[in-house]
Amino acid sequence: MDELKKRILDFPTYIEPHADVLATLDMRSRYMTLSSIPKYRVGSDRFCLWCRSGAPLKHHARVYCGDNCKKSANMFCYPQSNTMKAYILIEFQQCACTLCGLSYEDRILRWIERKENRKGTEEWEIGPTMNILGYQLSAINEIDVDHKIPLHRGGIALGLDNIQAVCRQCHKDKTFAERKR
């Protein structure tokens, strides 16, 4: 799986929010937006909105210390996104649906190989690759993000803890079974 990750240009390193940031978030909110996370200052210095560590931010327009924090904040707040779909499938599930075990690894590899053949071309550069991969999985291979514990049963909406990537049909079957209970 590490080999596969290395071949994806912008595979993110997920960074948890700083504990004080976490405390400001309503984990059950489906409609969380990044703009509701407070900017972090100490005196006249501004620090990364997400990890609150590292050196003070220099450029006036920056809110994150780097790309990983920016991506992590997006993934945390929008866990149903295409980027997240691809990320949890590869990072936590060895490319397989957690409900039926069907592997998507071959399909992901084929997609990466097609992209690699176009490396250096505009299409490869326009990335971010993870977002496009998630879109492909969703469109062609029918992958959904599912809440392990449904929100109406008290499951949390934000972050990575309560989500899994599953086949769309598995998702439908699970939801149907949950409604019947």
Ligand SMILES: [Zn+2]
């Ligand atoms: Zn940061």
Ligand SMILES: [Zn+2]
């Ligand atoms: Zn499945």
